[in-house]
Amino acid sequence: MxxxxxxxxxxxxxxxxxxxxxxxxxxxxxxxxxxxxxxxxxxxxxxxxxxxxxxxxxxxxxxxxxxxxxxxxxxxxxxxxxxxxxxxxxxxxxxxxxxxxxxxxxxxxxxxxxxxxxxxxxxxxxxxxxxxxxxxxxxxxxxxxxxxRDLPFAPADGERVWTYRHAMTPKEMPTKLLVIGSGAIGIEFASFYNDMGVDVTVVEMLDRVVPVEDADVSAFLEKSLTKQGMTIMTGAGVEDLKVTAMGVKAKIKDSKGKVTETEFSHCITAIGIxxxxxxxxxxxxxxxxxxxxxxxxxxxxxxxxxxxxxxxxxxxxxxxxxxxxxxxxxxxxxxxLGNKEVHPHPLDRANIPGCTYCHPQIASVGLTEAKAKEAGHDVKAGTFPFIGNGKAIALGEAEGFVKTVFDAKTGELLGAHMVGAEVTEMIQGFVVGKTLETTEAELMQTVFPHPTISESMHESVLASYGRALHI
Missing domain, CATH: 3.50.50.60 (FAD/NAD(P)-binding domain)
Structure with missing residues (x-):
């Protein structure tokens, strides 16, 4: 037994x-x-x-x-x-x-x-x-x-209406794909299928894509995805979805209230969990x-x-x-159970990084500039573009930026937001900094290796205080 x-x-x-x-x-x-x-x-x-x-x-x-x-x-x-x-x-x-x-x-x-x-x-x-x-x-x-989470009027069937699970093991390549929701999962699949040559439309109910990210990151990503050939519809909603023999017919209401019916070969729902x-x-x-x-x-x-x-x-x-x-x-x-050697620490939600692996990548930790101001902070924020970074140019990846948000009175690092090549690997530097309760002075005094994209992290801190060297 x-x-x-x-x-x-x-x-x-x-x-x-x-x-x-x-x-x-x-x-x-x-x-x-x-x-x-x-x-x-x-x-x-x-x-x-x-x-x-x-x-x-x-x-x-x-x-x-x-x-x-x-x-x-x-x-x-x-x-x-x-x-x-x-x-x-x-x-x-x-x-x-x-x-x-x-x-x-x-x-x-x-x-x-x-x-x-x-x-x-x-x-x-x-x-x-x-x-x-x-x-x-x-x-x-x-x-x-x-x-x-399923759409109430069109539950996933694995044939034409997919969740992330179906989208990972597709029986066929979509020709025209509708992605509902622009959080991390929706945007990653939109990016994947767009790179694979599919005609992709993303519909987001809120007024910007990746709505949990800093507004500057959302704006940059939307521009980049549009340039890559995607159709991005924000402030829009799918009002009805009908599965047909050939695909799906979607009634989409745009930000101006106009409803159009469009046909797609497949649909991915990424509207939460x-x-x-x-x-x-x-x-x-x-x-x-x-x-x-x-x-x-x-x-x-x-x-x-x-x-x-x-x-x-x-x-x-x-x-x-x-x-x-x-x-x-x-x-x-x-x-x-009596172990005196362990000292558990509760989770600090302010120090949990988020990463989205679309093209370009997104990574962030802490408060956005808007949320920092909402919380009553007097804010100093600075941005450094990758076009001013030697390694990014050498890699042919000069699209992107790093943005840092500080408390003007204390110098506390409140948040960091990035979009561009390899930012999902770089964010951890700021996560460690936040966990150690760093200030702008310590980050400015930190030596960043050259040539690396991470130098743009240093420059964004300097930029927050009007001291950027390479722009």
């Missing part, structure tokens, strides 16, 4: 769940994880990682088509082999899924594959290949994640707001011994936020 009693059981094995399980095991706790589908969850198998593999293929295609800009000749027609691109992406996902399987073994974490349902705050049943198992623990962490909190036995055990589990700063729910992390809790709904919460919650549980 397999062991069914643990110190901690984690329900869900995404980047929140599997990281929480590893940290629990590191702290000497007897740990199990319950997963209904694939270890690594959506992020590794159907989200963050395989989409980056797809986008990399599109990026290589983009460079190949612009080879002459770099003094290179590529003979013959360059074309995308969709099946091979998808196959590569699935191979990347499989490799990472196997990596998580290895980490579970290495850390002696018991894996129960099947559908988990709570029968109390610290007990659950798992229905899987082995029939029904009853498991108990001193503590349970719910990490069930979220799924794509719904937490996976139904049918898990949570209803009487936790407080919920629109389905999201309400927690304290360490992941505690209202039921003793029951914790929650990641996309099934309040946002931002990002993999790295889930992983961070996983570590915090694991340490808080260890402390409750």
């Amino acid at each position: 397999a062991d069914t009693n643990y110190d901690v059981i984690v329900l869900g094995s995404g980047p929140g769940g599997y990281v929480a399980a590893i940290r629990c095991a590191q702290l000497g706790l007897k740990t199990a994880i319950v997963e209904r589908e694939l270890l690594g969850g959506i992020c590794l198998n159907w989200g963050c990682i395989p989409t980056k593999a797809l986008l990399r293929s599109a990026e290589i295609l983009h460079y190949a088509r612009h080879a002459k800009d770099y003094g290179l000749k590529i003979a013959g027609e360059i074309e995308a082999d969709l099946d091979a691109v998808v196959k590569r992406s699935r191979g990347v996902a499989k490799q990472l899924n196997q990596g998580v399987t290895h980490l579970m073994k290495k850390n002696k974490i018991a894996v129960h594959m099947g559908e988990g349902t709570l029968t109390g705050p610290t007990s659950l049943t798992v229905k899987g290949e082995k029939g029904e198992e009853k498991l108990t623990a001193k503590h349970v962490i719910v990490a069930t994640g979220a799924r794509a 719904v937490p996976n909190t139904e049918n898990v036995g949570l209803e009487k055990l936790v407080e919920m707001d629109r389905g999201f589990i309400q927690i304290d700063d360490y992941g505690r729910t209202k039921s003793k011994g029951l914790w929650a992390i990641g996309d099934c809790t309040p946002g931002p709904w990002l993999a790295h936020k889930a992983s961070h919460e996983g570590v915090t919650t694991a340490e808080a549980i260890a402390k409750e």
Whole structure:
């Protein structure tokens, strides 16, 4: 008879769940994880990682088509082999899924594959290949994640109406694609399919694309995507969507209130997420707001011994936020179980970076200029364009900028916002700075290596104080 009693059981094995399980095991706790589908969850198998593999293929295609800009000749027609691109992406996902399987073994974490349902705050049943198992623990962490929200009048069918999941393993290449929603997921797929040669239209309800980003970044991105051949409609809404034999017919109301009917071969809906909190036995055990589990700063729910992390809790709904919460919650549980060596830190939401891997890339942390002013700060903000950066010009990637926002009185770094090549890698410099509570003086005194695009980070700080050197 397999062991069914643990110190901690984690329900869900995404980047929140599997990281929480590893940290629990590191702290000497007897740990199990319950997963209904694939270890690594959506992020590794159907989200963050395989989409980056797809986008990399599109990026290589983009460079190949612009080879002459770099003094290179590529003979013959360059074309995308969709099946091979998808196959590569699935191979990347499989490799990472196997990596998580290895980490579970290495850390002696018991894996129960099947559908988990709570029968109390610290007990659950798992229905899987082995029939029904009853498991108990001193503590349970719910990490069930979220799924794509469907359009009420046109649920995804995998044929013509897609969520991100269908868009990653397309049966055919769209010819004319409608993307509803311009958050990170919508814009990344719009970018991918546009680079692959598809005619792409993006419809965003709010008055600008990537609406959570700084207004300057939104404006720059919209210009860039339009220049790349996309149709961008902001302040617009899809009022009706009918699936036909040949595709979809969409009634789109533009920002002036004019409604037009347009035909597309396919449609991707990227209008947000719904937490996976139904049918898990949570209803009487936790407080919920629109389905999201309400927690304290360490992941505690209202039921003793029951914790929650990641996309099934309040946002931002990002993999790295889930992983961070996983570590915090694991340490808080260890402390409750008598470990005096751990000192859990609650999550500071102001220091969570966001990255969007479209072409050009976007990355940000902290407050936008508008939000900083709204919060009552006297603001100093500065922008440095990539056209003033030697490395960006040498790379042929002179489109983009870095913007920094400071408190004029204290010099505190309130936010940083970037758009352009490799900014998703660069943002971490500002995240470390914010976590260490840096000021403009320390950033100005920091030596940035030359030639790197990161020098534009330094220059944007200088620009905030009227001291930029290269513009």
